[in-house]
Amino acid sequence: MGITGVLGRRCDAVMRSGRVLNGQCKCGRSSLWNVGLCILRKSSSTVTNVGMETCVDPTANKTDVAVRPFHEIPGPKGLPIIGSLWEYTFLGKLDPRRFDEVLWNRYQEYGKIYKEDLGPRGTFVRIADPGDIETVYRNEGRYPHRPSFPLVRESMEAAGQELLKHRARSESSFNGQGLEWYRTRSAVNRTLLRRSGVALFHPTLNEISDDFLALLKRSLDENNTVPDITWQIRRYNTEVAGTTIFGRRPGCLEPDFSGSCQTSEMIKSIDDFFASWLKLEIGFPLTKYLLKDTWNGYMNAHRNILRIVKYHMDLDVEYEDSRPSVLGYLLSESSLSDTDAAMSAVELFVGGMQSSSHADMFQLYELARHPHVQETIRREVTEALPKGEAVTSAHLHKLPYLKAFVKETFRFHPVGLLHMRILDRDVVLSGYRVPAHTTIEIPMSVLGRLEELYPQADRFLPERWLRRGPNGFRSRMFSHVTPFGHGPRACIGRRLAEDKFYIQIAKLVQNFDLHCDEEADTVTGCFQELSPTPNIRFTPR
Numbered sequence: 001m002g003i004t005g006v007l008g009r010r011c012d013a014v015m016r017s018g019r020v021l022n023g024q025c026k027c028g029r030s031s032l033w034n035v036g037l038c039i040l041r042k043s044s045s046t047v048t049n050v051g052m053e054t055c056v057d058p059t060a061n062k063t064d065v066a067v068r069p070f071h072e073i074p075g076p077k078g079l080p081i082i083g084s085l086w087e088y089t090f091l092g093k094l095d096p097r098r099f100d101e102v103l104w105n106r107y108q109e110y111g112k113i114y115k116e117d118l119g120p121r122g123t124f125v126r127i128a129d130p131g132d133i134e135t136v137y138r139n140e141g142r143y144p145h146r147p148s149f150p151l152v153r154e155s156m157e158a159a160g161q162e163l164l165k166h167r168a169r170s171e172s173s174f175n176g177q178g179l180e181w182y183r184t185r186s187a188v189n190r191t192l193l194r195r196s197g198v199a200l201f202h203p204t205l206n207e208i209s210d211d212f213l214a215l216l217k218r219s220l221d222e223n224n225t226v227p228d229i230t231w232q233i234r235r236y237n238t239e240v241a242g243t244t245i246f247g248r249r250p251g252c253l254e255p256d257f258s259g260s261c262q263t264s265e266m267i268k269s270i271d272d273f274f275a276s277w278l279k280l281e282i283g284f285p286l287t288k289y290l291l292k293d294t295w296n297g298y299m300n301a302h303r304n305i306l307r308i309v310k311y312h313m314d315l316d317v318e319y320e321d322s323r324p325s326v327l328g329y330l331l332s333e334s335s336l337s338d339t340d341a342a343m344s345a346v347e348l349f350v351g352g353m354q355s356s357s358h359a360d361m362f363q364l365y366e367l368a369r370h371p372h373v374q375e376t377i378r379r380e381v382t383e384a385l386p387k388g389e390a391v392t393s394a395h396l397h398k399l400p401y402l403k404a405f406v407k408e409t410f411r412f413h414p415v416g417l418l419h420m421r422i423l424d425r426d427v428v429l430s431g432y433r434v435p436a437h438t439t440i441e442i443p444m445s446v447l448g449r450l451e452e453l454y455p456q457a458d459r460f461l462p463e464r465w466l467r468r469g470p471n472g473f474r475s476r477m478f479s480h481v482t483p484f485g486h487g488p489r490a491c492i493g494r495r496l497a498e499d500k501f502y503i504q505i506a507k508l509v510q511n512f513d514l515h516c517d518e519e520a521d522t523v524t525g526c527f528q529e530l531s532p533t534p535n536i537r538f539t540p541r
């Protein structure tokens with residue numbers, strides 16, 4: 001199904017949520033098609049407003065369409081107290097390490113809306129209907145609420161108190177809520193979400209990308225594969241995160257890198273953080289007390305990362321003269337205290353490194369598996385920029401196919417499986433009333449596989465994202481593949497991460513032919529990961 005289908009589905013949602021009265025759009029157009037157009041073009045503010053009003057006041061639905069109660073939403077029948085949590089243990093059939101498959105099977109069984117009671121972890125409503133997703137985002141308000149992680153908060157605050165001798169505020173970008181979240185977030189936005197702000201980091205990204213290519217060349221074995229490629233990619237992303245945030249090269253890509261004290265500590269601390277995070281935050285609420293060592297490891301990881309941030313803050317005398325640094329900008333923001341700036345730097349450092357590493361690995365794999373796609377990117381890059389030249393914003397405008405490749409890779413391999421929101425108002429989703437404060441989850445991996453949204457969904461076709469692509473694909477006016485989330489709470493590092501991908505892939509295809517015959521699968525950790533790591537051949541060009 002193309003755009004028409006999407007429109008039709010949006011209109012269904014409109015009907016269900018009471019935006020349409022007696023089959024007629026309130027703006028006066030009569031058919032569903034036109035109602036869809038009204039919304040898409042935003043030509044009728046009435047339609048949008050009516051939709052919002054209806055969602056805010058669910059009683060409005062009663063007169064028009066029967067709204068079914070929450071308890072009628074289908075879903076797995078769980079046991080008392082623990083819900084369906086047991087199914088994920090050795091007693092059940094579900095494999096939490098293949099959570100993408102669990103989500104797909106649940107979708108097949110229960111459809112586009114279902115609820116899952118996970119006992120002490122709460123009840124989750126999962127939706128895969130584009131109209132419902134739009135309803136959720138339209139109702140997220142000015143300060144969207146994503147569930148926070150209480151143990152991240154606790155350990156950050158404790159580490160902050162210890163190292164900064166100051167009560168560390170917990171309402172950071174990642175974990176905070178409400179007005180306090182907004183205050184920090186808007187300060188970081190000024191640095192990281194402006195195109196011009198991110199363009200300042202392009203020279204740094206070019207420099208590190210060149211060093212990464214040199215590292216790959218040095219590491220090639222006799223088969224042109226890179227032993228332990230995932231480790232090399234982690235070094236690379238730590239270098240990117242460290243340099244963009246602190247404004248100084250940590251040295252992770254140095255030829256004689258053997259894990260010099262601070263740089264290896266950076267990588268290790270982030271690995272420890274994620275390994276213990278999964279056990280602590282995903283487990284039962286009391287896991288912290290049961291897994292004392294894990295909790296101590298978690299605290300240590302936070303302490304180490306904050307210590308590194310503090311070390312750079314103490315060196316800050318010459319920030320103006322050095323390369324741009326996010327920490328430098330944050331420290332100069334009058335709306336943030338030094339503690340706020342330090343805490344934000346910690347979460348930017350942690351947030352960016354792992355997600356980008358997994359995304360890099362998926363991109364290398366898909367490039368290597370699709371020589372034709374790789375060749376098309378190479379042709380585009382060759383036309384846009386001479387080999388050896390630094391990639392600038394002007395070049396990036398000329399690389400639509402490369403960008404389409406990145407998007408298609410995210411459709412196939414969403415690094416973050418679920419996007420979450422908690423709304424402060426009742427909404428009607430797929431005809432069911434979902435009360436305020438319910439955790440609503442949007443499974444990215446399911447959306448990307450829907451044939452009605454992405455024809456030939458099982459084929460890797462970057463051209464589907466081009467405005468006028470071949471093979472009969474049409475421009476997509478609204479994408480459901482949003483790897484970085486959506487709205488004011490979407491990923492703060494999105495522009496930086498995307499530009500990093502574009503620059504590194506452009507340079508990579510100029511310097512290597514990639515090839516891979518092996519099939520790799522994915523596993524679910526904190527993020528989706530490629531596993532086992534496939535052998536990719538990098539033949540120098």
Ligand code: HEM
Nearest residue numbers: 173174351352355356359484485486489490491492493497
């Ligand atoms: C492949 C790379 C990345 C992916 C796929 C990714 C994905 C995401 C997603 C899905 C969210 C939640 C958005 C939402 O709830 O709507 C998020 C939030 C966030 N990301 Fe990223 N991210 C990536 C890279 C980065 C980088 C490089 C940084 C830091 C420079 C970063 C920092 C953050 C922060 C701080 C948040 C919390 C924002 C908030 O709640 O206000 N991410 N990211």
